[in-house]
Every structure is written in structure tokens, then in C-alpha cells.
Amino acid sequence: MEKNLNPRRDFLKKSLLAGVGLASTPIIAQAESKEIQTSESSINNKVTFLITSDIHAQVNTHDEFFVENGKHVFKKRGGLAVLKTMIDSLKKSNPNQTIVYDGGDFFHGHALATFTEGEALIPIFNQLGYDLILPGNWEVVYKKKKMLYDMGHANAAKVCANMWHDTTDEFNGELVYPPFWIKNMGGTKIGVIGYTDHLVPKRQSPAFSVGLRFDHPEKNLPKYVKYLKEVENCGVIVVVTHIGLAQQVGLANNPATQGVDIIIGADTHERLRKPIKGKFTDVVECGAFGSFVGKLDLKIENGRMAGYDYKLLDVDPVKYKPDTQVQALVNKALAPFKNDFNKVIGTSTVPLMRYYVMETPMDNLITDAIKWKLKPDIALSNGFRFCQPLSSKDPKTGLINITEEFLWNMLPLDSEAKTGVITGLQVKKWLEQELQNAFAPNPAKRFGGWFVRYAGMEVNFTIANETGKRVNWVKIGGKEVLDDQEYTIVACEREGDPNDTLCRIEHVKNPVKHTLMMHDIIKEYLKVHSPISPKLEKRATATDAPDTLLTQLRGYDYEFM
The missing domain is CATH 3.90.780.10 (5'-Nucleotidase, C-terminal domain)
Known part of the structure; x- marks a missing residue:
């Protein structure tokens, strides 16, 4: 058994846990047991987020709409095999400090997803190299049990601080997924808190979300920011959301986001070519259908975010050739339905x-x-x-x-x-x-x-x-x-x-x-x-x-x- 070398720090940690109302939750107990030590020295580096969202199961390259010089034009974009090549290429510029993240609505929106209730997408998703995912508003479309299966078989961490079990068993009132995710990047702890749309039971057919309860992000966001900063010593706080651009900008103007470095949004398929600045933090959102990747470089100085650079990049099949392994998985998944489709x-x-x-x-x-x-x-x-x-x-x-x-x-x-x-x-x-x-x-x-x-x-x-x-x-x-x-x-x-x-x-x-x-x-x-x-x-x-x-x-x- 490992000896506790810092009982005073443990005492302070438990005191802060009680102070923000988290001491008894199993999620936090798990976070405590997996604590990552951060160097006390000054940390200077760059952390990169590669961001997709609202892919809606669009597995192949497709037509996409753009506005150029006031005119409407169409181009070929997307395709998960093309996306894989692009992600791998972009990671090379910061190989050890890149987080690949998807903002939800991955398992719905295409016949392949509907006919297999999302299952056919799982092996493809697992080849793309995601580190973290957030459930979107359409993840409930196959109902709770299937959402848990699809998300559970996806090889990435899950995060969502406003989705709870609403049941009659021992899980009632417990969060479905961890409220936050912590990653040590070059000695700086990055804390990520996730929120899906609290209106899921009204937006989707009510039957889809039976057994689940949702609430507004601002209800518990300050609590988790406080915990990550004061207990986990996170130097950077990122909030990932699937609530829509206007709502994300509204959240950025809400005092509940004090202490948040940036919001990575999703849901409305908006293409932010530059961030929108709120009163307390900024917002980015990165399009839909696998047509775009958001590249967010966080500049780290002395273990804190000192600035950032953001770009919205096209998933261009001319620039990035399809990954053969992912394309083979896509073709295999589509094969039984090819004639009908x-x-x-x-x-x-x-x-x-x-x-x-x-x-x-x-x-x-x-x-x-x-x-x-x-x-x-x-x-x-x-x-x-x-x-x-x-x-x-x-x-x-x-x-x-x-x-x-x-x-x-x-x-x-x-x-x-x-x-x-x-x-x-x-x-x-x-x-x-x-x-x-x-x-x-x-x-x-x-x-x-x-x-x-x-x-x-x-x-x-x-x-x-x-x-x-x-x-x-x-x-x-x-x-x-x-x-x-x-x-x-x-x-x-x-x-x-x-x-x-x-x-x-x-x-x-x-x-x-x-x-x-x-x-x-x-x-x-x-x-x-x-x-x-x-x-x-x-x-x-x-x-x-x-x-x-x-x-x-x-x-x-x-x-x-």
C-alpha cells in the first residue's frame, strides 16, 4: 500500500470537497484516487484541441454549402476517412499535447445509424482517435439503454455535468457520466466540464429520454470550476457544451462562467471563423457533418492560459486523402444496405x-x-x-x-x-x-x-x-x-x-x-x-x-x- 506523504493536503482537499458539496459523490471519489501531480515549476507550452461536432453519422464525403463573396457555392467536404487523415496530420504539429474532442450528435442522422441504432458507427468512431466526447441532444434517439451502449462502447472519455439518472433504482439522482475530465498536458492540468442541452425531453420525442433528467448548466458550473481550480489545481478550465450558439454566448455572458477560459460549443451547426467574445469568456463552434475541424491552440504560461489561437479548417478530400483503414470500415458497414441506399x-x-x-x-x-x-x-x-x-x-x-x-x-x-x-x-x-x-x-x-x-x-x-x-x-x-x-x-x-x-x-x-x-x-x-x-x-x-x-x-x- 502506498504511504500517504501529505496528510495536510488531503485534509484541505476533503474540506474543499465538502465546501462545494462534492465530498460524497462517487465521481469525485474516483477523481481523487486518480489524482495527477502537477509540477511546481513554471509551465510554458501549447495545448491543442482538435474539435468536431454534429457529424450526424455522415460517413462519406458529401456536398457542402458555402457563402463566398455573397454567392452560394457547393463543394465536396467531409468523410470520416478523410477526417482521420486530417486529424493525424494536424496532431503531428503538437503530438504530445493534443486533445481530440467531439461535441455530440455523432450516432444519429444517417440511415446507417438509424438501421443499426448507432452500432455500425462504433468501430469507425474508435479508429478516429478521439480522447473525449459529449452526448448531444440526439444521442437519446434510440432511448436511454441504447445511448448507454453506444456511448459506452466508444473508446473515449465521456463528460456531462447535467444529465442524471431518473429511475427507481439505486442509480436515481446519480450523474450518467462524469461531470468533468482532467488531462495533464506538459505539466499543466486541463479541466474540462461538459453540458448537453437541458431541453432534450422537449426538443426530442418525450419517450426518447425516459429515465433521464437534465438541468441548466449555470446551476452547477460554478461548483465544478471551484473544485477544479481549488482542489485539482487545474490551470486551465474549458467548458464543452451542446446547447446552441446563442445559448453558449448567453452562458459566456453569465457570471456562472467566471473562471472559465473558453467555451467549445455545438448543436446549432454554426461555423465560427473567429471566436465570439462574451463578458466572462469566449465561444467557438465548429460546423457540422464532419465538414470542418476546429483547431484551438491554448498558449500556456506559468501553468495558466495566456491566450489562444483558433481556426476553422475544411475537411477537404483534395488536401487529405482518405485513410484506407477507416474507409474500409465505412464500406463494410454500408455493404449490407448498399442496394437499398x-x-x-x-x-x-x-x-x-x-x-x-x-x-x-x-x-x-x-x-x-x-x-x-x-x-x-x-x-x-x-x-x-x-x-x-x-x-x-x-x-x-x-x-x-x-x-x-x-x-x-x-x-x-x-x-x-x-x-x-x-x-x-x-x-x-x-x-x-x-x-x-x-x-x-x-x-x-x-x-x-x-x-x-x-x-x-x-x-x-x-x-x-x-x-x-x-x-x-x-x-x-x-x-x-x-x-x-x-x-x-x-x-x-x-x-x-x-x-x-x-x-x-x-x-x-x-x-x-x-x-x-x-x-x-x-x-x-x-x-x-x-x-x-x-x-x-x-x-x-x-x-x-x-x-x-x-x-x-x-x-x-x-x-x-
Whole structure:
């Protein structure tokens, strides 16, 4: 047995543990037993974070959207085999002091992930060399048991300080994953605290997160900062989050982040080419779909962060050749599904994309198909962010082929169609809430993805107006909406929602689930209407923002490119 050479230090440590309310937790006991000694000498070096997030199971190189000199362009980016080569190349510049980190939503967003509930991604993930991962809001999509399996088989440390077991057994109230991770890099202790979105039970189908409880990051962040600094003697504190850019900037302006050196964000797929400076710390976020890697170099002087350099780098298949081992794993995983995935179900004359906040060609396709098939007054779809664009044309036909695989990228969950009846007044109140969810000035009141998508309705609003007064006018079927008139709606069924709730609209009359699935509706529509040419049709317009708005963040020096 190793002899305790510093009983006074142990006494002080236990006193501080009690002071911040951590003395009895098993996670902290584990941290105590694995304490890393830090040199007392002055430490000067560089620590590098290589950052990905929101890959959404996009295993192969794909089309990607950019804005260059005010014009929209498409390029080939991503692919996990390309990403592997890039990570290995970047690590060479700082081989012993690089942390490879993923910010969540890795195991969802592609047919391969859906059909295998994420399992097919595990061996591929394990070849990429990640040191640390954070669960995203979509990690619960296959429900708690499967999330624990997929994350548990991923060869990387896990961190999340705001996800607890909500059960009737002995684990009730315990954190699912360690709240922080400590890494000694060249004699400096780097402490990383993680937070996922506390709104997961509302953003996703409620059934997905049964057995889990979430809370706001600011509730316990100061406690963990204090512990890492005063007990573990961490010289650098990094907070990793999957809560969205506006919320991350809001957190950076919250006194709860005092003592935090930087926030590495995720969730909204935003591409920060330069950090956003908050009152107490700065924020970076590094895009999506494996198209980008954030490179964050922390300058360390005397064991503390003295500055940093940040770049957003393209995962460019021309610059980085695919790693043969990872590509072989990808090909092996896809092989059983290849014929089905490659089946062409329709064609388009124009690119399909989902990057605009208010209205997108891709979602106009989806809602047009629903309205065509079921003939409601209003067809609805969620304001999803996932799905990379589709722009590459078939050289033989000059058309863009829409495959079964891409349909699963657009809608990784195939849900049942559900109809109901609501009044015009319900429509207006619901739209006001959806605008609040997307554009609330207070980031803490933001919720979910982008603005809801629809067909059969036109809405004009002013983003900067106060809560409840943003909607200027609403038209349904080309006519001004009437408060007491009833309208039929169709949207997807969400597992766990009350029967009379549809796309977050409560107290819907005459709710009816159909045997029709959304994928079948879209495939039937494409069979009849291809080639399609979906475009922006001013279904959603704002007096104070362009139809092609690309970010929800307002009031900061940031432009999506």
C-alpha cells in the first residue's frame, strides 16, 4: 500500500470537497484516487484541441454549402476517412499535447445509424482517435439503454455535468457520466466540464429520454470550476457544451462562467471563423457533418492560459486523402444496405438544402408532399438542422438524384402522419411561440431548431418585436386567417406526446393517426412529380431579416460562411 506523504493536503482537499458539496459523490471519489501531480515549476507550452461536432453519422464525403463573396457555392467536404487523415496530420504539429474532442450528435442522422441504432458507427468512431466526447441532444434517439451502449462502447472519455439518472433504482439522482475530465498536458492540468442541452425531453420525442433528467448548466458550473481550480489545481478550465450558439454566448455572458477560459460549443451547426467574445469568456463552434475541424491552440504560461489561437479548417478530400483503414470500415458497414441506399427515388433540377433559418427548399419539398397527399389546410414539419445539402448532378441526365439514403438524411426518423383541427387563434398563438423559440433575445428562452416549416400558409413577422407581438399577418390558402375559423393540419406523430398535441400545438381537436408514414408520402410525391424544383416561396418572411437568413444569432460580429 502506498504511504500517504501529505496528510495536510488531503485534509484541505476533503474540506474543499465538502465546501462545494462534492465530498460524497462517487465521481469525485474516483477523481481523487486518480489524482495527477502537477509540477511546481513554471509551465510554458501549447495545448491543442482538435474539435468536431454534429457529424450526424455522415460517413462519406458529401456536398457542402458555402457563402463566398455573397454567392452560394457547393463543394465536396467531409468523410470520416478523410477526417482521420486530417486529424493525424494536424496532431503531428503538437503530438504530445493534443486533445481530440467531439461535441455530440455523432450516432444519429444517417440511415446507417438509424438501421443499426448507432452500432455500425462504433468501430469507425474508435479508429478516429478521439480522447473525449459529449452526448448531444440526439444521442437519446434510440432511448436511454441504447445511448448507454453506444456511448459506452466508444473508446473515449465521456463528460456531462447535467444529465442524471431518473429511475427507481439505486442509480436515481446519480450523474450518467462524469461531470468533468482532467488531462495533464506538459505539466499543466486541463479541466474540462461538459453540458448537453437541458431541453432534450422537449426538443426530442418525450419517450426518447425516459429515465433521464437534465438541468441548466449555470446551476452547477460554478461548483465544478471551484473544485477544479481549488482542489485539482487545474490551470486551465474549458467548458464543452451542446446547447446552441446563442445559448453558449448567453452562458459566456453569465457570471456562472467566471473562471472559465473558453467555451467549445455545438448543436446549432454554426461555423465560427473567429471566436465570439462574451463578458466572462469566449465561444467557438465548429460546423457540422464532419465538414470542418476546429483547431484551438491554448498558449500556456506559468501553468495558466495566456491566450489562444483558433481556426476553422475544411475537411477537404483534395488536401487529405482518405485513410484506407477507416474507409474500409465505412464500406463494410454500408455493404449490407448498399442496394437499398443507392436506390434513386426521385430527381431535382435544383440543389436541396436546409441551411436557411426561416424557410428552405428541402423542407418545402417535405411539406409540399404532405399537403399533396393528405390535402390539409396546413402541412407542418419541424425546423430540423441536420442533413447536408445535395447538389451533385448526374452527368448522364443533368439532374440531381435523390436516393433512399438521402431521404434518411432529411428525415432520420420515419414518423406516422397525424391530422387534427385547430382555430386561427391557435395558429397565431402557436406561431408567436415558435418565433420566441427561434429568436428570443434572452438565449435562455430559445428552444429547439430553426423556425417551423409549413405549406399552405404564409407568415410575415418582425424578429425584433417584443414577445407575443412578432406576427404581422398570417394567410392560409391565400386568405387572411380568422381567429374563430377552424383549419386542418398534418404533421408527424412524436412518441410520448399527448394525443391532442401536434408539432407542439396543444389541445388539437379530432387528432387522428394515419397508417401513412412520412417517407412513403415523400417517395410517392417524388415518383409523381420528379424532377422537382423546390425553391424559396416567401412562406416565411421577416421585415428585419432576409429570406436567406443563415443564423439565429443577432447583435454580434458573426456571419455564416
